[in-house]
Amino acid sequence: MVKKMKKEFACCLLVSMMMVSGCLTEKIDETIDDLVTDDYQFVDDGELIIVTYDVSGLTDTMISTFENDTGYDVKLIKLDDAGSILDHLMQYKGVQIADLALGLDNTYLQTALDNGVLVEHIAQNIPELDEKALIPYDGPYAVPFDQGYMCLNYDTQIVDGVNYTVPTSLWDLTEDEWKGKVVFPSPETSSPGRAFMTATTDYFANDNDSTTDWTDWWSAMAANDVIITSGWGEAYETHYTGGYGEWIDGHVGDAHIVVSYCHSPGVESWYNGNWTKSAALDLPRSAFHQVEYAAAVHGGNLNSSSEFIEYLLSEQVNNNMPTENFMYPVLNGSDLPEDGGYRYHSVIPAHPAEVSAEEIAQNMESWLEDWNRAMVDA
Amino acid sequence: MLEMFKKVANASAVTIFILLIIVPLWLALDRLIWVAGPDMTNWFSALNENYISKEVVGFTFLQATLSTILTVFIGLPIAWQLGRYEWPFQSFIKSILTMPFVMPSIVAAIGFLNLMEIYDLRSNENTWFTILILAHAWFNLSLVIRFCEPVLSTLDPRLEEQIKLLPNGQSFLDRIKHFWAPLLLPSVAAAACMTFVFSFTSFALVKLITLGENTIESMMASIGSSAGIEGYQVSRNEIILGGSIIQFTVLLISLWLMSYLQQKRQSLLPKASEKIAKKRSRYGWFVVGPAIIFAIAPLLAILVDSFRVQTREQDNVTESWSTEGWEYAFKETVSLSSGWDALINSLSYAFVTLAIALPLGWILAQTIKDLEVKSPKLARIIDVTTMLPFAVSSVMIGLGVTIGMIKINPEFFYQLWFTPVIAHVMITTPFVVRIILPALRSIEPAYDECAMTLGVTPFKRLISIKIPMLRGSIIIAAIFTLAMSMGEFGASWVVTRNSDWTTLPIMIDTIREAYKPITNTASNAIASVLMLIALVLFTWAEKFRPKRDGGMF
Amino acid sequence: MLECIDFEKSFEKPLFSGFNLQLKPGEIVAITGPSGSGKTTLLRCICGLEILDKGRIILNSEEITDVKPERRGIGLIFQKPVLYPHLSVEGNLKLGSKNKEIFDALEEVGLQGFNQRRVETLSGGEGQRVALARALLANPTVLLLDEPFSSIDDDLSDRLVSEVRELLKKRGCPAILVTHNKKIAENFADRVVSL
Secondary structure, eight states: OOOOOHHHHHHHHHHHHHHHHHHHHOOOOOOOOOOOGGGOOOOOOSEEEEEEETTSOOOHHHHHHHHHHHOOEEEEEEESSHHHHHHHHHHTTTSOOOSEEEEEETTTHHHHHHTTOBOOOOOOOOOOBOHHHHSSOOSSSOEEEEEEEEEEEEETTTSSSSSSOOOSSGGGGGSGGGTTOEEEEOTTTOHHHHHHHHHHHHHHHTSSOSSOOHHHHHHHHHHTTOEEESSHHIIIIIIBSSSGGGGSTTOOOOBSEEEEETTHHHHHHHHTTSOOSEEEEOOTTOOEEEEEEEEEBTTSOHHHHHHHHHHHHSHHHHTTHHHHTSSBOOBTTOOOOOGGGTTTTOOOOSSOOOOOHHHHHHHHHHHHHHHHHHHHHO | OHHHHHHHHHHHHHHHHIIIIIHHHHHHHHHHHHHHOSOHHHHHHHHHHOTTTTTHHHHHHHHHHHHHHHHHHHHHHHHHHHHHSBOTTHHHHHHHHHGGGGSOHHHHHHHHHHHHHHTTOTTSTTHHHHHHHHHHHHHHHHHHHHHHHHHHHTSOHHHHHHHHHSGGGSSHHHHIIIIIHHHHHHHHHHHHHHHHHHHHTOOHHHHHHSSSOOOHHHHHHHHGGGTTOTTSSHHHHHHHHHHHHHHHHHHHHHHHHHHHHHHHHHHHSOOOOSOOOOOBOSSTHHHHHHHHHHHHHHHHHHHHHTTEEEEEETTEEEEEEOSHHHHHHTSOOSSSOOHHHHHHHHHHHHHHHHHHHHHHHHHHHHHHHHHHHHOHHHHHHHHHHHHGGGGSOHHHHHHHHIIIIITTSHHHHTTOTTHHHHHHHHHHHHHHHHHHHHHHHHSOHHHHHHHHHTTOOHHHHIIIIIHHHHHHHHHHHHHHHHHHHHHOOHHHHHHHTTSSOOOHHHHHHHHHHSSSHHHHHHHHHHHHHHHHHHHHHHHHHHHHSOTTOOSOO | OEEEEEEEEEESEEEEEEEEEEEOTTOEEEEEOOTTSSHHHHHHHHHTSSOOSEEEEEETTEEOTTSOHHHHOEEEEOSSOOOOTTSBHHHHHHTTOSSTTHHHHHHHTTOTTOTTOBGGGSOHHHHHHHHHHHHHHTOOSEEEEESTTTTSOHHHHHHHHHHHHHHHHHHTOOEEEEESOHHHHHHHOSEEEEO
């Protein structure tokens, strides 16, 4: 294929070295927009481009109803996970193509706010929302549209008290019995992963054991071959034996405990005619209250994004969250439906982790660093 | 006038190539370094200090090495059987066995995933690794066959007869040691070298078959979306820099080794003599038969699975035959792009890529050829520059386009439908140069000179002499460009993920990840379409391939 | 009619310098010299495929030193016949002329009915005849022949030498033959010059 390469090889190296050295001296000037919302300028191009991730189920009917009602043309950019949404917003900061970010949660929101990639929405008709949903953030940059608790789920057919004992402490998972049988989504890339990691900081800060902290537990988990996946989907669908994943091609089924929602068993049951083998594990301070937000993107069409926020919070749409998006609605007084055992199999944790939005905002970056170190050093 | 035009064309081709291919990579590198900081030791230590990249380099080397060994181990007996014995439908058998190489990697991945599903292999922690290695062998088998079979089949039988009469050739083992091994070694090594390169930069197969294990390539793809942003996820920029430098170096060394081996190989490749009478192999079917099944099985699994639909009730799953998957795949929905869109995008990208890469590659090849006489040094510099992208993997090219172009001017590039084409042109142009340049070199100057003395004008010389004489190579280059563009996964995955320009390979991946049971069947349907396109292109290309080139194309 | 004045050319080593030649209308000249003496290069310089280091070429009292080869109207027969493998015999001949003279041209070189033959099926002598027919179809002012008989066995080459000479004389076409073979030079040319 290639001839006379000795000299060429040297040339290649030379060229590549020149490339590297040239770069060391240069610096790109980056303009960072000053973000003054009052002066916010935008063009209403009749479009709504939503950047979101695959999990949130915006159904076709939902979108076409919005298109018919408002005349906006909706386009979706579907990314892998919440982390990718933030990446996308950061990547195109100042020259956004998206108008609305859908799916940043309370573990990611602060980074987005700090980086000025969001803009105050101008939605008018916002109904009264559930108090709990407003605890992490109650400002003009983002509006909650669904919520839920993250916690451990386990396969009751295998974790039946005989083959495996039901854990009563997170430390139980570091026992030999659970070697390689636990799967968590990574806090570096997924919001459920971040939520659960955040919960563990609280769990181990209050476990009456001052000799170990939460990073020791993660190190012990890493040593116990915990499976870390990049997103929730891979953890739940590919590895977890208790969920619908076992019907999907490529299912592995090597883990019997997974981080998911406390109401995931409810979803399973609702889908399967009031039957599920999955159950939520309600250990004190191990569950995390997650709120997902809709936020207007700085640089996007504020009219269309605000209208969609209103639409998302309208009763007809938001009350369908449990069956369309498999999350709790955020409207005041709303709940999961009874049918199919949805509410029956869902757990509201008695004592979720108590981590304030400020704490999360302040510590998320150093937590992630600590987590990384704990996992690498294990 | 035409002379002048030619000079302008040559100069602009070189300029376009540099602008389109070198500059984005340069800018991307520049930006990554700007974010990560100039300390190179940090780049490499970051690989070990991050959970996301910790075991990646080791895994990449391990799987590439094992894949290479297995590929040679399986491929050599097949090449031996095909080359040494007479086979009914010989060229047909050879086509089947070499066809996997032109299959898009995502198709191969889906095929092997389906096979694992049938035999319920994925749940066993040890089997997926074996399957990955096996899938790489499936993919690269044709390299061993293509490189070794011509050496065996056109060997002058007298050479073998002679060695049998010499003291060092009495036993079969002796003959292997003193005759076959030295004869075949450069070919085997060249094939092994290419196999190593392809396995080293494997992305789709690793993404779909492993349980979260990454090669450098797939790891860079997954963290690429957060690269190039000032003060944000700085360690990922370091990881990408460290990873890409390791990858670039390994690929560069492999390419150099490859070219050295190719040269050695050429000198050992015996010239074709009259047809050599061969025997039929008595036990050969035990080798060739399973090989044919191995080559076809994953593809068959895709086609079959595209018509299998699951229904589930409580703990029971039933499967039935249905065309629902196909209907779903080609249905227009808001949340998932339709198969038609992806097909049209893929075809359009492929033809636009062809329209750019073929003339560009051709003019570059011509420029190199012309300069070889006038200024050999400049010719060599351009020659090397056109080869440089070979040492850059497709994910690196994808990152080059996202970080080096889209990020630099998002307003322009982001909304441009054309943007993914840039990546495809970057990937295919070097191949066009590599196919056309040897063809140009092989045309004797006397053909052109003779036409000159007959008073034939330059334009007519181009139309009625040069193009017809290059026809086979041009068609192969064209088909190759189309096939590569249609099946391209790595760069497209990086570039088009944040957009709605879905291509067939990308759709296969995204639709598979959607959670309804039907989407899996639909993903197989789209994979079947891509597979059939690749098959048609491959069959077409086979017609124009010189009989005994023994190269990879 | 063709004048070579003070030719000088070196190619790694000096090949010839101060070479002069005058060709009269219809005259056939043979240039002899040992191999490596620059005979082929000399012909290539005359027809423009090589550029002279020094010297001038006059054709019919017009200076053609800087004219492109395809405009000079000087034909060249290569040592080995250059036939385009993607074209038939007829296709090859058509490169010399568009007219219907092809049949006559084939007849002239004794290859009637060879129109549709593929060139790889031709023998060495047949190939050289096709090349000759094609060169003559282009109606060259001068025809240059670069050892065209060397790749053909002796019996055949003797016959071809006289046939080609006859043909050129019939047409009144002036020609320059270079060869290392003195016997062929004498049989073919009106005048023999050594380089």
